[in-house]
Amino acid sequence: MCAEFKEFSEKDKINPPKEFVEKANLKSYDEYKKMYEDSVKNREDFWARMAEEKVDWFKKWDKVNEEDLSKGEINWFVNGKLNVSYNCLDRHLKTHRRNKAAIIWEGDEGESKTYTYQQLHQEVCKFANVLKAQGVKKGDRVAIYLPMVPELPVAMLACARIGAIHSIIFAGFSPDSIKDRVLDCEAKVIITSDESVRGGKIVPLKDNVDKAAENLDVVEKIIVLERTSGDINMKEGRDVWWHEEMKKADDKCEPEEMDAEDPLFILYTSGSTGKPKGVLHTTGGYLLYTQMTTEYIFDIKDDDVYWCTADIGWITGHSYIVYGPLASGATTLVFEGVPTYPEPDRFWQVVEKYKVNIFYTAPTALRALKKAGDEWIENRDLSSLRLLGTVGEPINPEVWSWYHYVIGQEKCPIVDTWWQTETGGILISPIPGAIPTKPGYATVPFFGVEPLILKDENNECDTNETGFLVINKSWPSMLRGVYGDHERFMNTYLKAFPGYYMTGDGAFVDEDGYVRLTGRIDDVINVSGHRMGTAEVESALVEHDAVVEAAVVGVPHDVKGEGIYAYCILSEGYDKSGDLKKDLINHVRDSIGPIAKPEDIHFVDGLPKTRSGKIMRRILRKVAEGETDKSKLGDTTTLAEPEVVDHIIDTKGKF
Ligand code: 7RM
Secondary structure (H helix, E strand, C coil), X not given: CCCCCCCCCCCCCECCCHHHHXXXXXCCHHHHHHHHHHHXXXXXXXXHHHHHHHCCCCECCCEEEEEECCXXXXXXXXXCEECHHHHHHHHHHCCHXXXXXXXXXXXXXXXXXXXEHHHHHHHHHHHHHHHHHCCCCCCXXXXXXXXXXXXXXXXXXXXXXXXXXXXXXXXXCCHHHHHHHHHHHCCCEEEEXXXXXXXXXXXXXXXXXXXXXXXXXXXXXXXEECCXXXXXXXXXXXXXXXXXXXXXXXXXXXXXXXXXXXXXXXXXXXCCCCCCEEEEEECXXXXXXXHHHHHHHCCCCCCCEEEECCCCCCHHHHHHHHHHHHHCCCEEEEECCCCCCCCCCHHHHHHHHHCCCEEEXXXXXXXXXXXXXXXXXXXXXXXXXXXXXXXXXXCXXXXXXXXXXXXXXXXXXXXXXXXXHHHCCCCECCCCCCCCECCCCCECECCCCEEEEEEECCEECCCCCCEEEEEECCCCCCCCEECCCHHHHHHHHHCCCCCEEEEEEEEEECCCCCEEEEEECCCEEEECCEEEEHHHHHHHHHHCCCEEEEEEEEEEECCCEEEEEEEEEECCCCCCCHHHHHHHHHHHHHHCCHHHCCCEEEECCCCCEECCCCECHHHHHHHHHCCCCHHHHCCCCCECCCHHHHHHHHHCCCC
16 A cells, blocks of 8 residues: 655755745755855854854864865864863753753653753763773773663763763674774773663673673773663673662762863774774864754754654764754654564654654665555654654655655655765755755755765766765864774875865766765665675675685665675585575674675675786676676676686576
């Protein structure tokens, strides 16, 4: 059963509904344009004005911006002093927001809890004192491996309060992935819970941390939150209970005076090569930019309930569940569950329960829910919704139309927000109320952001011509580096196009000046909106004794967007079999986490390589998609052994 609606073509422009425009922050394209032009022409004045208006500073900056991208040096609000937790909490206590809900928590089984700004402030101050008592000092790294519970934002804000740098590890990651991250940033404390509950399933978080922390000298303390009361080991002298330490903690804790460029957090993200990189974000610019984008793009009003369905373990949760909304004084919903448990109407039931006004999710969730059928929506009251958002991957126009008609009832603008872990906040998105939308288009740059589409180092693309999306100059929430690896920072982002930040995405600009993203141009696969590096999955495969060489590509998947397809060459003595396939798939899951699980493994005797030894993934991708016609695989003349291509086509679907 599917509601009748006109499917938009990609050329259609949809004006924001009148009722929305009336109350919107920005009401016309001209207003946007004027402000945008000012933001790029008078860059420093613009940001100075915003920083003064939006953020509370202990001491004002000496200079707005100082940078040299050729050296990877980026400074915003030089010598300015502030504290992020002060801005997210304390300052609201002096206003009408003191008793407003800061966080509404909805548990996996429908339990719920609300924290007002005042209560949240108290919890954060207490936990900040717990951290201090465990020996955490300004500049120390704290790893956080928690489910989606209110204590997660409490832990983040407590770190920010005392100047510790948090590094959140998504609670779906394996012990090996935890270990890599904890070692890379040398975290001396890990915060976790006994177990997590998600979609009715229990995951042994503390066990995973125990495995990761075995023989890890850097880790001095593990703070354990009780979530399920499941059976776990507590190591004498190392492990302490969250609730016991909280009982002893004072609820007064002065916020540490931080420099605008002091690190706020490290978040690991996948790239085309090697292990995940520790993306480093700092204090002043990040806070200002996430707060401002929250206010303009989500257009939050004081009595709105705002819900971003991402996990806080990813950047979307950092910026748009915690820091942006709380700095704005909004009510932010933290949801522990999944879209389809116990039934595929879980999201809509939560929207109905809390009368959610602003709803921000990922195309992968929308595809799954659209597929489940509209009967799951028909009996739900979604009339509170005012604005819808999407993030994580390109949204196909059919899904966009469904979102617009079936979920938004034609009265909610859709903001398709493009950004990355590295950008800290949204760089390209419609401003609802001011920018007519177009299915599939992220549309226009946010204030102060100057995107360009390049053909090569010296040439820009023409209208409608796809090229490399780069950003001219920095913006306040740009990453400041790759933790502990300046060279990698330079090589990955700043060397390819000198003077510009390279995003790794392809895009074009159409005749309306609207940006449309076309996908990654590197070897990064986007699985359900999560980034997976091909190199990471390949190294997990070759870790297994049965595999000598592996090549991984992304294949289209109707729910996940892209799925992982792995070609493997087996070691001597191993036979191609269905059991071995299963073994390898499980091995990848155990070594990285469930999101990295390949859809299929294809055993081959050779891989298509150029004479210089580079794997031609283009060919592997096409064969994985089902192409059997050799003439449609493009140029294969540079291959060292062209016969390999026939072999790969012949063995598809077999062992
Ligand atoms: C926020 C986030 C970043 C990559 C990025 C893109 C893709 C994200 C969109 C999108 C098309 C969008 N951070 N991406 N948003 N592609 N339209 N609106 O997702 O670091 O995890 O991923 O995701 O390829 O480079 S991320």
